[in-house]
Amino acid sequence: MTLVETAAKATAAPSRAAFRPPPAATLVAGLALALIGVAFLWPGLIAPHSPDVADPVNALLPPGGGHLFGTDQLGRDTFSRVIYGTRPSLTIGIGATALAALAGSLLGVLALAGGRVLDEAIMRVTDVFLAFPGLLLALLVVAVLGPGTTNATLALAASATPGFVRLARAQALVVRRSDYVRAAVILGRPRAAIVLRHILPNALPPLLVLALVNVGTAIIAGSSLSFLGLGPQAPTPEWGAMLSDGRDFLSTAWHLAVFPGLAVTVTVFAINIVGRSLQVRFEGRTPGAGL
Amino acid sequence: MPDSDRTLLTVEGLRVGFRVPGGRIEAVRGVDFTLAAGECLAIVGESGSGKSVTARALVGLAGTGASVGADRLELDGLDLRGIGDRQWREVRGGRIGLVLQDALSSLDPLRTIGAEIGETLQNHGGGTRAERRARAVDLLRQVHLPDPEIRVGWHSHELSGGQRQRALIAASMAADPPVLIADEPTTALDVTVQAQILDLLAAKKDAGTALLLISHDLAVVARLADRIAVMHGGRFVEQGEARDILVDPAHPYTRTLLTAVPTTRPRGTRLSLTPIAGPPPGPDGCTYAASCPLAADSCRTGPIVPVLREPGHAVLCPRTDEPWPAPPPPLANRAAPAETTGEDDEPATVIEVTGVTKSYGGPPAVLEASLRLRAGRTLGVVGESGSGKSTLALLVLGLLEPDAGTIEVLGRPWSARPERERRALRGRIQLVPQDPLAAFDPRYRVGRIIAEALGVPGAWAARRDRRIAGLLERVGLDPSLAGRHPRQLSGGQRQRVAIARALASEPEVLVCDEAVSALDVSVQAQILDLFVDLQRELGLALLFISHDLGVVHHISDDVVVMRSAEIVERGPVERVFQSPEHPYTKALLTALPSPEDVLDDPGPVARPT
Numbered sequence: 001m002t003l004v005e006t007a008a009k010a011t012a013a014p015s016r017a018a019f020r021p022p023p024a025a026t027l028v029a030g031l032a033l034a035l036i037g038v039a040f041l042w043p044g045l046i047a048p049h050s051p052d053v054a055d056p057v058n059a060l061l062p063p064g065g066g067h068l069f070g071t072d073q074l075g076r077d078t079f080s081r082v083i084y085g086t087r088p089s090l091t092i093g094i095g096a097t098a099l100a101a102l103a104g105s106l107l108g109v110l111a112l113a114g115g116r117v118l119d120e121a122i123m124r125v126t127d128v129f130l131a132f133p134g135l136l137l138a139l140l141v142v143a144v145l146g147p148g149t150t151n152a153t154l155a156l157a158a159s160a161t162p163g164f165v166r167l168a169r170a171q172a173l174v175v176r177r178s179d180y181v182r183a184a185v186i187l188g189r190p191r192a193a194i195v196l197r198h199i200l201p202n203a204l205p206p207l208l209v210l211a212l213v214n215v216g217t218a219i220i221a222g223s224s225l226s227f228l229g230l231g232p233q234a235p236t237p238e239w240g241a242m243l244s245d246g247r248d249f250l251s252t253a254w255h256l257a258v259f260p261g262l263a264v265t266v267t268v269f270a271i272n273i274v275g276r277s278l279q280v281r282f283e284g285r286t287p288g289a290g291l
Numbered sequence: 292m293p294d295s296d297r298t299l300l301t302v303e304g305l306r307v308g309f310r311v312p313g314g315r316i317e318a319v320r321g322v323d324f325t326l327a328a329g330e331c332l333a334i335v336g337e338s339g340s341g342k343s344v345t346a347r348a349l350v351g352l353a354g355t356g357a358s359v360g361a362d363r364l365e366l367d368g369l370d371l372r373g374i375g376d377r378q379w380r381e382v383r384g385g386r387i388g389l390v391l392q393d394a395l396s397s398l399d400p401l402r403t404i405g406a407e408i409g410e411t412l413q414n415h416g417g418g419t420r421a422e423r424r425a426r427a428v429d430l431l432r433q434v435h436l437p438d439p440e441i442r443v444g445w446h447s448h449e450l451s452g453g454q455r456q457r458a459l460i461a462a463s464m465a466a467d468p469p470v471l472i473a474d475e476p477t478t479a480l481d482v483t484v485q486a487q488i489l490d491l492l493a494a495k496k497d498a499g500t501a502l503l504l505i506s507h508d509l510a511v512v513a514r515l516a517d518r519i520a521v522m523h524g525g526r527f528v529e530q531g532e533a534r535d536i537l538v539d540p541a542h543p544y545t546r547t548l549l550t551a552v553p554t555t556r557p558r559g560t561r562l563s564l565t566p567i568a569g570p571p572p573g574p575d576g577c578t579y580a581a582s583c584p585l586a587a588d589s590c591r592t593g594p595i596v597p598v599l600r601e602p603g604h605a606v607l608c609p610r611t612d613e614p615w616p617a618p619p620p621p622l623a624n625r626a627a628p629a630e631t632t633g634e635d636d637e638p639a640t641v642i643e644v645t646g647v648t649k650s651y652g653g654p655p656a657v658l659e660a661s662l663r664l665r666a667g668r669t670l671g672v673v674g675e676s677g678s679g680k681s682t683l684a685l686l687v688l689g690l691l692e693p694d695a696g697t698i699e700v701l702g703r704p705w706s707a708r709p710e711r712e713r714r715a716l717r718g719r720i721q722l723v724p725q726d727p728l729a730a731f732d733p734r735y736r737v738g739r740i741i742a743e744a745l746g747v748p749g750a751w752a753a754r755r756d757r758r759i760a761g762l763l764e765r766v767g768l769d770p771s772l773a774g775r776h777p778r779q780l781s782g783g784q785r786q787r788v789a790i791a792r793a794l795a796s797e798p799e800v801l802v803c804d805e806a807v808s809a810l811d812v813s814v815q816a817q818i819l820d821l822f823v824d825l826q827r828e829l830g831l832a833l834l835f836i837s838h839d840l841g842v843v844h845h846i847s848d849d850v851v852v853m854r855s856a857e858i859v860e861r862g863p864v865e866r867v868f869q870s871p872e873h874p875y876t877k878a879l880l881t882a883l884p885s886p887e888d889v890l891d892d893p894g895p896v897a898r899p900t
Contacts, residue, residue, distance in 0.1 A: 179729040186688055187744050187796065188717025191710070197743075198732055 029273035036267055039086040047080035051237045060253045070255040072245070078255060082263050085237035088149060090267070092231060093219030096156035100218075101211040103157065104164020109203065111165070112172045113195045123169070126162040134159040135221055139230070147230040155230075156221050160214055167210055171203035178202075212275035216268040223264050239264050299470050299501045300326040300349070304362035307341070307348050311356075318344040318357075320525040328469060331492075331502040333512040333533070335548070336522035337811035342505045345522070346474050349503070350387050351379040367469065385415040388463035390456075392475035397459055398447035404431070404458040405443035408465045415466035430461040434491055452676070453484030460491060464500070471495060474505040481675035481838065486882035489514050507811060509552055510841070510884040513537055518603075521545045524578025531604030541606040543586075544579045546615070551816035554841035554883070562816030562845070564616065577608065585613045638666040640702070641800050641832045642687060642720075647696030647706075649682055656682040658856040659696070666799065669826065669833040671847030671864065673840055673879070678853040680836050684804045687834060688722055689713050701799065718746075718796030725805040727789035731777045737763075737788050738773035744795035762791040766821060783814035790821065794829075802834045807842060819846055840883050844868050852876050 039046055048068075055075035063070040069078035111122040129137065134156075141155035175181060176199055184194045225231045226240030234241070239260040246256030307319040319341045326332050336342040348359045351371070364371040366386060374382075383389065391397045398407055408427040412418060418426065424443065431439035434457040447455055456476065464471060473492060477485040493515055496502045506512050512519060513533065520530040521542065529542040540546045551562050564584060572580040575593030580586040587610060597605045642664040649657045657679045664670045674680040685691040686698060689705055698706040700720055705713065724730040731740050741759045760770035766787040777785050786806065793801055803822070807815040819842065825831055837843050843850060843864075850867050852860040852875065860873040871877045 179724060179726065180732045182690060183722070183724070183730040183792075184732075184743070185690065185710075186717060186720075186722050187746075187792075188714045189743070190714070201734060202732065 023277075025273055026277045029270040032266060032270040033274055036086060036090075036270065039083045040090055043080075043084045043086060047077075047083040049077035049080040051076060051081045051084035052235055060249065062253070063255050069259045070253065072253075072256055073249065078242075078259055081237040081242060082239070082259050085239050085242060085260065085263070086267075088232045088236050089223060089226075089239040089264070090219060092149065092153050092156060092222030092225070093215055095153045096160060096218045096222065097211050097214045099153065099157035100160035100214070101164050101207060104161045105168040105200070105204065105207055107161070108165040108168025108170075109172045109195060109200050111169050112176060113191070113199070122165065126165045129158070129162040130166075132159075134217075135224060138221060138225060139228075142225065142230045147233065149232045149236075152222060152225045152231040155225065156218050159221075160218060163214070164207060164210065168203060168207055171206055172199050175199045175202045209275075209279050212278060213272070216271045216275070219268055219271070220264065297328045298325050299328055299367050300324075300503070301363055301365040302349070302361065303364075304360075305345065305348060305364065306360045307344050307353050308358050309354070309356050310358075318525055319348065322520075322522075322525075322527055324520060324527070324530065326470065326501045326503055328501050329496060329499045330518070331496050331504055331516050332518045332520060333504040333506060333516035334520045334522055334527075335506055335509055335512055337507055337548075337813065340522040341525040342507075342522045343474055346389075346472050346503065346505050349472060350383050350389055352383075352389075380414070384411045384463070384468065385466045386468050386470065388466075388468040388471045390460050390463045390471065390473040390476045392478050395447060395452075395455060398455060398462075400447055403444050403446055404450070404462070407447075407458070408443075408462045411462055411465040426465070427461075430465055431458065434458070434461045435487065436461070451484075453480055453487060456480060456484075456488055457491065460488070464495065469499075470501045470503065472503045472505070475507070476504070477511055478506070478508070482840065482884075483675065483878060483882045485511070486884070489884065508884075509537070509548060509812070510554060514884050521548070526578065526607060527605075528577075528579065528607045529605070531600070535601065535604045541600050541604070541611040542579075542608045543583045543611075547813055551813045552841065553816070553819065553839075553845035561820050563813065563820050584616045585610045638668065640664070641666050641700065642834065643699040643702075644683075644687065645697050645699075647683075647686055647693040647698060649686055649691060649693050655679075655694075655856045657686065657693075660853075660858050661696075662851055662858070662861070664800065664832050664834055666832050667826065667830040668848045669835055669846055671843035671850040672834065672836040672853060673838065673843045673850060674853030675838060675879075677855070679856040680838075680853050681804060683853070684722075684802055684834070684836050688720065688802055689717075719798050720800040720802065721793035721796065721798040723786070723790055723793050723801055723803045723806040725808055727785040728777055730789060731785075736774060736776050737780075740777070740788065741773070741792050741795055744792045746796070758795075762795055763788075765794065765825075766791045767817075781814075782810055783817060786810065786814075786818055787821070790818075790825070794825070798831070800832045800834065802836070804836045805838065806835075808837065808839065815842070822846060840868075840879060852879070 035046075043051075053076065055071070057075065058067075058071050059073055059075040061067055061071040061075075063078075067077050067079065069082060072078055072081070107122055107126075111119045132140070137159040138152075138155040141158050142151055145151040145154065181194060181198050184198055189197075222231060223238070223240030223243070226238045227244045229241070229244065231240060232238045242260040243257050246253070246258075246260065249256050302325070303323045305319055305322040306317065309316045309318055322341075322345055324332060334342045334345060344353060344357075347353050348357075349364075349371075351374075353359050361372060366382065369382075369386075371382070398404065405424060405427045408430055409420075409423040412423045412426055417423075428439045428443050431443055436442055436454055436457050442450070442454070447458070450458060456479075460476070471492075476492065477488050480488060489511065492502060492504070496515070502515070504512060504515055516533045518531065519533045519536045520527045521536065521544065522528070523544050529536060529540070529545045536545060537549070540549050547564060550564075553562060570581065570591065572578060572591040573593060575595075576591040577583070577586070577593065577595050580590040583590065585608075590610070595607050595609065597607050598609060598611070600606050600611070640663055642662070644660060644662045647657060647660045648655050660679075660683060662670065672680045672683060682691065686693055686706070689698075689700075693706050696706075697704065700716055703716065705716070735743070738756070738759050741762055742755060745755060745758055756773075759773055763770045763772060768784060768787050768791070772780065772784070772788075777788060780788065801822075807818050810818060822833065822835075823846065826833060833846070835843060835846055847864045849862065850864045851858045852867065852873065854875045860867060860871065860876045867876060868880065871880055
């Protein structure tokens with residue numbers, strides 16, 4: 001029976017030989033993400049200056065010399081502001097996605113597990129939310145709550161949640177019909193235990209992939225809100241807000257708008273490339289097998 | 292019989308290997324046979340034996356990464372070694388027809404069966420469109436598809452399973468190939484449909500087609516085969532006239548296989564030998580040595596030389612004359628029923644189904660069904676696909692609510708109760724599923740799967756682990772498997788884990804829904820023996836649902852026969868199988884293939900003393 005066993009092993013486990021080294025793009029994107037991570041956690045390690053100290057004498061210097069990205073209208077170092085801007089900029093995107101994924105999974109599974117009335121209520125509200133374009137919905141929420149980092153995060157979370165609710169419910173539906181959930185019912189497990197121990201964890205992996213994809217979108221949306229002045233307020237360095245400020249000086253000091261814009265672009269690119277290669281690695285696995 | 296002695300296919304030293312990560316798997320390791328017109332050779336073996344790979348290699352479809360080698364590979368004078376894709380396309384369909392097991396996935400869902408047959412015709416000969424259509428109708432009539440003029444324009448999903456398989460056979464013989472290879476042609480089919488397909492293949496054989504039949508089922512093979520080759524570990528371990536092999540099997544593996552078929556064995560006898568786990572054989576050794584009761588050291592080192600037992604009957608085993616181990620004691624004495632009611636000496640009723648009807652919105656899936664299961668007894672439920680037996684299982688398990696009628700479990704109301712009230716009784720009626728892997732949470736290991744069934748997760752770890760080890764031992768598994776993932780286990784081991792989990796809550800009733808249907812026959816034999824042992828030790832009542840009449844006959848005390856949602860016959864198993872009353876039961880039993888079909892008088896295999 002050695003033949004059978006070897007064959008079974010060969011088909012069961014993804015083998016080392018089938019593993020291809022990540023393409024150069026993933027490597028570069030990974031390195032970029034690592035740098036962004038450092039900038040997020042310890043901006044002082046990279047930034048040569050404080051982001052807030054004004055130096056009117058050296059206002060609007062072009063890139064080069066002591067100021068890699070030049071200085072702004074108040075003489076603040078743009079490079080340092082871009083580095084320090086990482087945290088507020090990404091906090092909105094990542095925070096909103098995390099909130100949306102958490103709320104979405106819980107609501108989606110609750111819709112399925114909580115009975116017909118609750119299901120109808122949650123899903124119809126979700127439908128209404130989905131009917132609005134995401135950014136418009138976020139604008140609406142900020143208009144009600146008022147501008148600021150927390151409120152912008154909440155606004156974006158609200159606009160991303162319906163997608164997670166839908167996916168979570170669909171996944172939970174698949175898992176609920178599985179033989180192992182039926183087996184748990186036959187064992188007499190209480191309903192809450194079945195939902196928490198079987199349905200929720202096995203419905204999660206596709207939600208994580210969606211979350212990863214959503215982070216990039218949410219960062220752009222977050223910067224868009226800031227650009228409109230609805231995100232973190234001055235003097236917090238935030239990429240969208242910096243873009244907005246730099247817009248007035250485009251003809252004289254191009255660097256004020258270009259570098260924050262590049263920061264957004266590079267970050268979103270890096271997240272999407274890494275997210276995509278993670279997604280590829282997760283594909284083809286049975287739900288939950290990867291966790 | 293037109294030119295019946297003409298040899299069409301000659302295979303010598305066929306070897307097929309697959310490149311896999313970290314090495315090479317030899318799937319077929321030197322296989323020799325010939326096939327003549329009007330003859331049927333059956334290759335019998337269990338999953339992984341290499342039988343399907345052999346069949347595919349003959350039509351050049353061994354698969355990607357496969358390397359095929361042979362000393363001789365000739366089809367009616369044409370050397371098949373090293374021919375190109377173009378020539379293979381002429382051979383396939385034109386000179387060798389291939390019938391596959393899964394007709395649904397072998398037929399293009401977007402095309403009519405007429406188009407499917409027409410394509411084969413177009414590739415081999417042609418004719419005008421109208422001629423091809425007429426020929427397709429003619430072929431469908433030959434395979435006894437009703438109303439062929441109409442059905443020629445149907446798509447595969449509009450046909451039933453048996454009709455689909457017939458359409459597939461019609462397509463594969465469209466160009467009238469002299470050789471037909473049928474790879475498990477009836478495995479997915481109900482027994483009555485299976486009989487029709489076997490008759491159809493027999494008719495082709497009688498008309499002069501050379502038939503290579505690949506099957507895991509000795510009973511199916513017995514009906515059709517002139518010669519049988521038993522395959523194990525990529526080699527033919529025994530080859531000879533069908534009658535010789537079935538009456539006088541020589542190789543230990545063939546003998547185990549034949550003993551394992553429940554149809555041939557009286558009730559109460561064991562189907563499996565005590566499992567042996569010897570050291571694994573070397574590369575030249577006998578592949579069966581690790582589990583062979585006759586194995587000696589020389590078997591493991593090899594090489595093994597074939598022995599000619601009688602003319603035309605070769606065995607790859609030098610030790611066939613060694614004494615065969617005495618079978619384990621028979622299971623004649625059933626356990627005394629655990630509980631008895633005061634008035635009569637019948638055991639207490641554990642499941643009482645009264646007039647239950649259930650429909651999913653259309654015609655009822657179960658109609659007015661009533662049955663009673665008593666403690667420590669086995670009630671078999673037989674029926675073909677769609678007869679409602681699985682719905683009945685769901686109703687009894689309390690996973691579906693009946694539209695009408697009542698179900699009582701252990702004397703207490705079970706149907707039409709809120710789940711909260713049922714939960715207290717849940718542990719006492721458990722399920723053994725058909726596909727255990729699907730019934731385990733994919734994230735769990737064996738230990739945790741059983742721990743969940745023990746309830747109170749985390750309660751007193753040491754004691755819980757002892758209970759888990761005890762349950763694994765009870766079902767014949769090594770307790771060290773608790774740390775393994777079910778995906779790393781064999782099919783039989785997984786089913787044992789499922790049984791261990793079902794036993795964890797100390798149930799009185801096990802519902803077995805096709806619990807052995809997906810297993811190889813020798814593994815099925817072990818699991819059936821395990822059920823009987825457990826029943827005797829624990830006084831379990833079994834509701835045993837299966838499409839397999841042989842299995843149900845072997846394990847049941849009483850039996851009910853279901854057909855289109857209704858119970859058409861019921862009674863003690865011997866009475867129902869010996870003198871069936873309902874015409875449907877009679878038809879089922881007539882259609883049931885059995886190795887005894889080739890035996891005029893009861894041989895030593897069929898009626899062991």
